[in-house]
Amino acid sequence: MMIDKNFTIETLQKLVRINSVNPALEGGGGGESDVGVFIYEQLWSLGIEAEIDELAPGRLNVTGTIKGDGTGRSLMLNAHMDTVGIKGMADPFSGRITDGKLFGRGSYDMKGSIAAILGAVKTIQTEKQKLKGDLVISFVADEEYESIGAKALVQKIKTDTAIVAEPTSLQVCTAHRGFGIWEITTKGKTAHGGNHQVGVDANMHMGLLLTELYQMSGKLQSYRNHPLCGEASLHVPLIHGGHSLFIYSNECTIKVERRTIPGESEKNVEDEILEIIKNIQGKYPEFQAGIKQVMWRSPYEIDRSKKIVKDVSKAIHEITGRHPLIIGHTWWEDSAIFGEAGIETVILGPKGGGIHEEVEWVDLDSVVQLAGVFYKLATGEITPQSPG
Numbered sequence: 330m331m332i333d334k335n336f337t338i339e340t341l342q343k344l345v346r347i348n349s350v351n352p353a354l355e356g357g358g359g360g361e362s363d364v365g366v367f368i369y370e371q372l373w374s375l376g377i378e379a380e381i382d383e384l385a386p387g388r389l390n391v392t393g394t395i396k397g398d399g400t401g402r403s404l405m406l407n408a409h410m411d412t413v414g415i416k417g418m419a420d421p422f423s424g425r426i427t428d429g430k431l432f433g434r435g436s437y438d439m440k441g442s443i444a445a446i447l448g449a450v451k452t453i454q455t456e457k458q459k460l461k462g463d464l465v466i467s468f469v470a471d472e473e474y475e476s477i478g479a480k481a482l483v484q485k486i487k488t489d490t491a492i493v494a495e496p497t498s499l500q501v502c503t504a505h506r507g508f509g510i511w512e513i514t515t516k517g518k519t520a521h522g523g524n525h526q527v528g529v530d531a532n533m534h535m536g537l538l539l540t541e542l543y544q545m546s547g548k549l550q551s552y553r554n555h556p557l558c559g560e561a562s563l564h565v566p567l568i569h570g571g572h573s574l575f576i577y578s579n580e581c582t583i584k585v586e587r588r589t590i591p592g593e594s595e596k597n598v599e600d601e602i603l604e605i606i607k608n609i610q611g612k613y614p615e616f617q618a619g620i621k622q623v624m625w626r627s628p629y630e631i632d633r634s635k636k637i638v639k640d641v642s643k644a645i646h647e648i649t650g651r652h653p654l655i656i657g658h659t660w661w662e663d664s665a666i667f668g669e670a671g672i673e674t675v676i677l678g679p680k681g682g683g684i685h686e687e688v689e690w691v692d693l694d695s696v697v698q699l700a701g702v703f704y705k706l707a708t709g710e711i712t713p714q715s716p717g
């Protein structure tokens with residue numbers, strides 16, 4: 330097996346030079362249409378029948394399949410095409426290469442992975458490899474915002490196993506945290522500031538709740554831990570209350586961001602918040618609060634005894650000579666959507682730095698090695714007795 334290093338790196342450079350900033354995050358973002366068409370054309374030129382699914386104007390998924398003979402499990406290699414914004418970056422689309430690193434927005438998250446998938450597929454096609462299971466390659470929209478791409482993808486295609494190629498420094502990620510956002514509003518009663526017998530202050534009532542949430546955040550970090558993902562957490566990124574001096578505030582609203590660990594459910598997390606509200610109402614009968622869920626993204630975990638986890642570890646060992654670690658991520662990824670669709674999913678990507686920061690880069694050797702790992706997983710070219 331020989332990965333075409335020049336093709337893989339040149340493809341990465343071209344990908345980074347295409348603006349695919351998620352337009353929901355930053356006005357003027359390119360979306361996935363240009364980068365999607367580029368990938369679509371690459372796939373056809375490699376002899377793969379590719380398809381484009383338009384999800385919304387300028388937002389699309391690209392998929393392709395190399396058919397197996399049906400004697401093996403199907404595998405999907407997946408990457409998202411959108412990037413976060415470019416504010417503050419000196420030269421976001423340069424694709425400059427220095428000391429084995431390629432710089433630019435999306436180089437690490439996650440165009441390096443797109444290039445590695447295309448590099449692997451090129452070798453499979455050039456060698457006319459006969460696959461056992463189907464190989465699906467998928468490039469999705471909008472991971473950095475609402476994941477419309479991954480949600481649409483699992484409606485269209487399901488495979489037995491998948492690799493979500495988010496950055497892992499060539500370690501094997503088997504779990505990540507999820508999150509939920511709730512909006513909570515306390516209700517007061519408007520009155521003249523001098524009319525304290527009538528007014529009820531929604532902002533001060535929110536203070537009661539904030540104190541309890543603050544204590545809860547401390548407790549979560551001490552008792553709710555996951556061996557790979559660390560602790561659960563809670564914070565309040567937004568608050569808004571009142572509209573004028575000399576008037577009792579009749580409404581105060583916060584957004585609560587709760588980061589969850591594998592095993593925590595939507596219902597349990599919401600119940601814990603409701604419990605706090607109930608306790609405050611027990612102490613202060615005039616306290617009134619309403620709660621509404623705004624967003625929920627499940628945490629994810631795959632058992633490390635699954636064959637796909639072992640295969641990924643073995644393939645990395647064979648390519649790099651190193652036994653990879655099993656790790657977890659603290660942020661959410663599309664893998665949760667794949668997992669919920671019943672696809673056994675592992676997260677595996679290259680080395681790099683500056684994710685969502687002003688200087689982003691990816692290590693080129695790791696991109697080429699990643700392509701080699703993908704090739705081995707797709708073709709099943711893994712030595713069975715190799716330790717994992």
Ligand SMILES: [Zn+2]
Pocket residue numbers: 409438439472495496
């Ligand atoms: Zn990403």
